[in-house]
Amino acid sequence: MTTAMSPATAGDLTAMAPSGLNPPLWLLAELTYRCPLHCVFCYNPVDFAAHTAELDTAEWRRVLQEGRAMGAVQCGFSGGEPLLRADLEDMVAEAAQLGYYTNLITSGVGLTAERAARLRAAGLDHIQLSFQDSTREINDFLTNTRTYGLKHEVARIIKDNGWPMVMNVVIHRLNIEHIGRIIEMAHELGAEYIELANTQYYSWAFVNRDQLLPTRQQLIDAEAETNRWRDKLGDRMRIFFVAPDYHEGRPKKCMNGWGNVFLTVTPDGTALPCHTARMLPGLSFPNVRDMNLRDIWFDSEGFNHYRGTGWMKEPCSSCPDKEKDLGGCRCQAYLLANDPDVADPVCPKSPHHDRVMAAVDQAESRAAGAGCGQAAPFAGSGVQPLVFRGPKESLQLAAAGAKLKTTDH
Amino acid sequence: MSQALQPGSKPVIGKGFRFQWEPAQNCHVLLYPEGMVKLNQSAGEILKRCDGERDVTAIVADLEATFSASGLYDDVVAFLEMARPQHWVSWS
Numbered sequence: 001m002t003t004a005m006s007p008a009t010a011g012d013l014t015a016m017a018p019s020g021l022n023p024p025l026w027l028l029a030e031l032t033y034r035c036p037l038h039c040v041f042c043y044n045p046v047d048f049a050a051h052t053a054e055l056d057t058a059e060w061r062r063v064l065q066e067g068r069a070m071g072a073v074q075c076g077f078s079g080g081e082p083l084l085r086a087d088l089e090d091m092v093a094e095a096a097q098l099g100y101y102t103n104l105i106t107s108g109v110g111l112t113a114e115r116a117a118r119l120r121a122a123g124l125d126h127i128q129l130s131f132q133d134s135t136r137e138i139n140d141f142l143t144n145t146r147t148y149g150l151k152h153e154v155a156r157i158i159k160d161n162g163w164p165m166v167m168n169v170v171i172h173r174l175n176i177e178h179i180g181r182i183i184e185m186a187h188e189l190g191a192e193y194i195e196l197a198n199t200q201y202y203s204w205a206f207v208n209r210d211q212l213l214p215t216r217q218q219l220i221d222a223e224a225e226t227n228r229w230r231d232k233l234g235d236r237m238r239i240f241f242v243a244p245d246y247h248e249g250r251p252k253k254c255m256n257g258w259g260n261v262f263l264t265v266t267p268d269g270t271a272l273p274c275h276t277a278r279m280l281p282g283l284s285f286p287n288v289r290d291m292n293l294r295d296i297w298f299d300s301e302g303f304n305h306y307r308g309t310g311w312m313k314e315p316c317s318s319c320p321d322k323e324k325d326l327g328g329c330r331c332q333a334y335l336l337a338n339d340p341d342v343a344d345p346v347c348p349k350s351p352h353h354d355r356v357m358a359a360v361d362q363a364e365s366r367a368a369g370a371g372c373g374q375a376a377p378f379a380g381s382g383v384q385p386l387v388f389r390g391p392k393e394s395l396q397l398a399a400a401g402a403k404l405k406t407t408d409h
Numbered sequence: 410m411s412q413a414l415q416p417g418s419k420p421v422i423g424k425g426f427r428f429q430w431e432p433a434q435n436c437h438v439l440l441y442p443e444g445m446v447k448l449n450q451s452a453g454e455i456l457k458r459c460d461g462e463r464d465v466t467a468i469v470a471d472l473e474a475t476f477s478a479s480g481l482y483d484d485v486v487a488f489l490e491m492a493r494p495q496h497w498v499s500w501s
Contacts, residue, residue, distance in 0.1 A: 073440055107476070
């Protein structure tokens with residue numbers, strides 16, 4: 001017995017294999033891009049409708065086996081809506097039998113008591129349920145559906161099955177002022193964790209950014225309210241508040257490092273270091289139909305390209321924080337500066353930082369101009385209307401070249 | 410709810426956590442919703458014995474026998490008291 005009793009934490013992955021690259025901690029299986037919801041902040045690619053070929057059950061089984069063999073321990077089934085795959089139970093059973101901790105990341109649409117019982121029998125460890133808001137009006141508006149009542153029912157099914165529950169709520173201008181009520185609701189529904197995920201502006205959220213970006217004051221108030229609930233609930237429910245990087249001016253260590261923790265497999269079998277990386281120009285990402293997961297992770301050009309710090313330009317390459325944030329997010333650099341090799345423009349040292357500031361200032365002036373506040377979240381103010389995620393809209397955006405008008409600065 | 414740890418308490422791995430040996434990490438781990446805690450050897454050896462059947466006295470006796478050690482009671486209690494607020498273990 002040693003006397004040191006403090007274990008390493010999940011973030012301490014560098015301790016694993018001092019002589020080189022570690023295996024992924026996470027295998028994220030995006031089973032389908034199909035989804036009954038139409039969320040305005042969806043992180044699926046805007047051209048998802050152009051990618052319709054899905055891996056079949058046998059191919060997914062092989063992917064799960066290859067991931068586990070190389071040391072992945074967390075398996076996330078997401079989408080789209082993974083419950084739309086009729087073979088979900090088979091894949092959960094395979095993953096559980098292989099020794100993964102199995103996570104279902106779902107909107108809850110399609111999770112009946114019968115289906116839940118089958119998933120539990122298959123060995124499902126945990127469900128993350130997305131919620132859009134504490135109010136029926138905004139939940140249903142943001143998803144362009146009537147799902148609010150259903151989600152309460154699903155939360156009850158999750159608890160009845162004894163699963164731990166993480167609730168994920170994407171936070172933005174239209175629901176941020178309800179944050180206290182959202183936390184309270186999660187607690188009432190029995191969630192062990194709630195992730196208050198300030199919107200990351202990619203994909204559909206980027207299309208709708210000017211409608212979704214909150215004001216500085218809204219964020220300050222939301223964080224204060226969150227802290228009040230942390231004090232009140234103690235360790236009964238953990239509350240994660242995902243920092244809003246546009247406002248904080250601090251680039252995030254995106255995906256905890258490119259090709260460091262996460263390996264995402266998209267519905268058509270493309271392997272990605274993050275779920276939005278496919279947008280990046282000039283990179284090719286392998287398909288699990290053509291290459292073993294181990295070779296993809298360790299040897300493919302797509303996974304190696306932005307690993308570490310060797311790819312950096314100034315101001316990143318001489319920055320004292322370069323190991324800490326790894327230059328921020330490559331997709332954000334591409335979306336905002338049109339170059340995936342430059343510093344993430346949310347960083348104040350970026351020569352493109354003014355583009356982020358302009359977006360933040362726009363949110364301030366719109367709020368002031370519209371007298372918006374919490375009174376009229378739906379009123380809009382004469383700018384571009386919200387674009388709901390859907391196959392028709394996706395094909396239109398794909399045809400328009402996918403990189404989208406909001407980048408025209 | 411849990412009470413203060415007693416010699417007769419029977420700790421068990423927390424609900425929603427899975428404890429297992431990971432060859433790729435060469436250590437015991439606790440898996441939980443969306444994360445992993447890698448455990449050092451002593452933490453792993455303690456948690457391996459937290460099966461809800463054995464009480465603290467029995468866990469300490471087994472550890473002392475296995476590792477030819479003595480006086481481990483305080484270390485084990487300190488670890489369990491640290492682990493409980495993280496929900497890694499519980500006892501009634």
